[in-house]
Amino acid sequence: xxxxxxxxxxxxxxxxxxxxxxCTVEGTSNPNLYWYRQAAGRGLQLLFYSVGIxxxxxxxxxxxxxxxxxxxxxxxxxxxxxxxxxGFYLCAWSGQNNQPQHFGDGTRLSIL
Amino acid sequence: DxxxxxxxxxxxxxxxxxxxxxxxxxNSMFDxxxxxxxxxxxxxxxxxxxxxxxxxxxxxRFTVFLNKSAKHLxxxxxxxxxxxxxxxxxxxxxxxxxxASKLTFGTGTRLQVTL
Numbered sequence: 597x598x599x600x601x602x603x604x605x606x607x608x609x610x611x612x613x614x615x616x617x618x619c620t621v622e623g624t625s626n627p628n629l630y631w632y633r634q635a636a637g638r639g640l641q642l643l644f645y646s647v648g649i650x651x652x653x654x655x656x657x658x659x660x661x662x663x664x665x666x667x668x669x670x671x672x673x674x675x676x677x678x679x680x681x682x683g684f685y686l687c688a689w690s691g692q693n694n695q696p697q698h699f700g701d702g703t704r705l706s707i708l
Numbered sequence: 709d710x711x712x713x714x715x716x717x718x719x720x721x722x723x724x725x726x727x728x729x730x731x732x733x734x735n736s737m738f739d740x741x742x743x744x745x746x747x748x749x750x751x752x753x754x755x756x757x758x759x760x761x762x763x764x765x766x767x768x769r770f771t772v773f774l775n776k777s778a779k780h781l782x783x784x785x786x787x788x789x790x791x792x793x794x795x796x797x798x799x800x801x802x803x804x805x806x807x808a809s810k811l812t813f814g815t816g817t818r819l820q821v822t823l
């Protein structure tokens with residue numbers, strides 16, 4: 597069966613520091629991959645999605661970037677974190693052709 | 709612009725009764741709708757979905773109804789159980805690039821099932 601892993605589960609970072617969150621999927625090949633953010637009291641906002649290695653689409657302008665160096669690996673990065681980057685970050689995957697997205701357990705990011 | 713709205717932030721229901729969670733949307737191009745359930749400190753778990761060509765989909769205790777003319781969908785849980793206590797997100801799909809589907813989420817409704 598397919599599983600998705602995200603780490604770390606929680607992270608506290610100072611303003612201006614870099615960020616790297618990793619997500620990996622097991623048990624499937626060529627998944628579509630997604631990064632979402634949930635700010636306090638709000639719904640999930642799609643940040644990036646990828647349909648293949650090296651293919652990244654950005655949904656909203658922001659201080660973050662994403663990369664997909666391998667088929668089942670998706671990385672969310674920032675060179676310099678802002679206070680507004682705080683939130684709950686979720687990675688998701690889906691198969692092809694109308695399949696639901698399945699989420700990891702998320703990373704709670706706090707910026708001090 | 710909130711295209712998917714869940715106007716009730718919370719709902720309390722007695723065990724054994726029916727829970728009805730509501731969701732409204734504004735974009736008539738949405739063609740597929742999903743419900744997710746989320747426990748604290750975990751990612752959302754897919755529950756049930758419905759295509760825009762249907763008006764009802766049932767899976768065990770969970771039924772989703774879609775009213776396209778009203779741009780409204782609802783999730784019914786019967787009978788409600790204490791383990792159903794969680795935050796429920798409505799999501800709508802609209803827009804494809806290649807095979808990736810973009811989901812727009814509501815803000816969630818916290819369901820509390822009491823004994």
